[in-house]
Every structure is written in C-alpha cells, then in structure tokens.
Amino acid sequence: xxxxSGEPKSRYLQYLEIITGSLEDKRRYRQYKARIKQLPxxxxxAVEALERYLMHFGPADGAGAMAMYEDLADLFEQSVADxxxxxxxxxxxxxxxxxxxxxxxxIGQYRARERNRFTSAVERAAGEDTARKDRTD
Amino acid sequence: xxxxxxxxxxxxxxxxxxxxxxxxxxxxxxxxxxxRDQGFSDIAEGTIYALLVRVEQRGLVDVxxxxxxxxxxRKVYSLNAQGREYxxxxxxxxxxxxxxxxxxxxxxx
Numbered sequence: 033x034x035x036x037s038g039e040p041k042s043r044y045l046q047y048l049e050i051i052t053g054s055l056e057d058k059r060r061y062r063q064y065k066a067r068i069k070q071l072p073x074x075x076x077x078a079v080e081a082l083e084r085y086l087m088h089f090g091p092a093d094g095a096g097a098m099a100m101y102e103d104l105a106d107l108f109e110q111s112v113a114d115x116x117x118x119x120x121x122x123x124x125x126x127x128x129x130x131x132x133x134x135x136x137x138x139i140g141q142y143r144a145r146e147r148n149r150f151t152s153a154v155e156r157a158a159g160e161d162t163a164r165k166d167r168t169d
Numbered sequence: 170x171x172x173x174x175x176x177x178x179x180x181x182x183x184x185x186x187x188x189x190x191x192x193x194x195x196x197x198x199x200x201x202x203x204x205r206d207q208g209f210s211d212i213a214e215g216t217i218y219a220l221l222v223r224v225e226q227r228g229l230v231d232v233x234x235x236x237x238x239x240x241x242x243r244k245v246y247s248l249n250a251q252g253r254e255y256x257x258x259x260x261x262x263x264x265x266x267x268x269x270x271x272x273x274x275x276x277x278x
C-alpha cells in the first residue's frame with residue numbers, strides 16, 4: 033500500500049481514510065514525535081510545553097499542521113546542533129514567538145477566521161452594515 | 170534592548186532580514202547572530218525562524234538545503250526577484266516614515 037505523498041491513492045485507501053483520517057499525516061506525526069524524543073531533555077520539555085500551548089489554537093491536523101510540526105522539529109534540532117540556549121530560541125516573551133510561528137500555518141489561520149467572524153458579528157450588532165470580505169489576516 | 174526598541178523593531182524586522190539577505194544568502198542562525206552583533210540582543214532565534222518560514226511561503230526568498238557537519242541540513246535563504254521588489258517597497262515606506270517623523274521632531278508638521 034503506497035502512501036507516498038505524490039501518488040494517487042487507491043480507492044480502498046480513500047475509503048479507509050474516511051474512517052481513520054489521513055494515514056500519511058499519522059505517519060508524519062509519529063516521525064515528528066520520534067524526532068522530539070531525541071532532543072536533550074530540557075529542549076524536549078520546552079517543545080512539549082509549546083505543543084500543549086498550541087492546543088489553544090484549535091484543531092491541529094491535516095498536512096498543514098504536519099508541516100508546522102516538522103518545521104518545529106527542524107528549529108529545535110538545529111538549535112541543539114548550534115548550541116543555542118533555550119531562552120535564545122524563545123526570547124523574553126515565548127508567547128510572542130509562538131504567535132509569530134503559528135500564524136504561518138492553517139492552525140493560526142483557523143484562529144484568524146474566528147477573529148474575523150467575531151469582528152463581523154460586532155459590526156452587525158453595532159448596526160454597521162458592511163459587506164466585509166473574508167480576510168485571513 | 171528596551172521595550173520600546175522591541176516594539177518598534179516588530180514592524181521592521183521583516184525588511185531588516187530581507188535587507189541582510191540582499192547582501193548575501195544566509196541561514197537562520199547567521200542572521201540572528203548578525204543582529205545580536207549589531208546590538209539587537211533580545212531577538213529570539215524562534216522569531217527569526219518564524220519570519221523566514223513566512224517569507225518563504227510568500228515566495229520572497231529561495232531556499233536551498235545544505236548539508237551541515239552537525240545537526241540536520243541547513244536551510245540557506247536567498248532573496249529572489251519578488252523579494253527584491255518587496256524590499257524596495259519596504260525602503261520607500263521606511264523613507265516616508267523616517268522623513269515624517271523627523272519633521273515631527275523638528276516641530277513643523
């Protein structure tokens with residue numbers, strides 16, 4: 033059963049994934065987890081805290097979320113190799129770093145959509161009839 | 170690096186990084202190291218990394234993976250034609266802003 037990302041999926045696999053979710057994504061997520069496990073303990077702890085924080089942004093699945101996890105693993109593996117201290121990766125305000133980071137992925141855009149929906153709802157409630165386009169930033 | 174500096178830098182960091190890349194290709198760690206050398210001591214490696222991911226997604230830079238002695242392959246970023254255009258626009262905006270602020274400081278508006 034080929035699961036290479038570029039190949040067309042068999043009909044069987046298409047049906048199966050309706051039930052299981054994307055097997056390719058699951059494989060990528062497992063690979064990410066394995067990479068994180070290899071990090072020195074304090075780096076791993078920091079990444080796991082970051083993962084926990086990411087849950088506040090909404091559901092993180094699909095290829096976009098997997099790209100996010102892989103980029104995260106790249107960053108931390110590279111930082112370990114360079115000897116960059118944890119504080120220098122995260123900066124004084126770790127939240128700021130995470131916000132800038134997630135804005136690049138669907139998980140961050142999910143929240144942007146909710147923000148727009150909220151802004152539009154207030155506009156409607158305030159009687160400002162504006163034909164807003166759906167923006168994502 | 171003061172709070173005010175951090176706040177002001179936020180809006181210009183993208184242009185700053187593209188300007189660094191216009192001189193020569195670089196990877197994330199080099200960019201952060203250069204900024205720290207220049208006195209921007211509070212810049213987080215992660216923030217620069219997130220910024221590089223963003224400009225890559227927007228097609229302003231080209232990326233080449235180069236094997237490294239230690240750790241995973243490094244992503245080396247270089248400014249492409251679209252990035253150069255964007256950088257020119259950044260400098261125009263910056264000149265406008267700097268001029269107006271200077272006028273404001275001199276008291277004539």
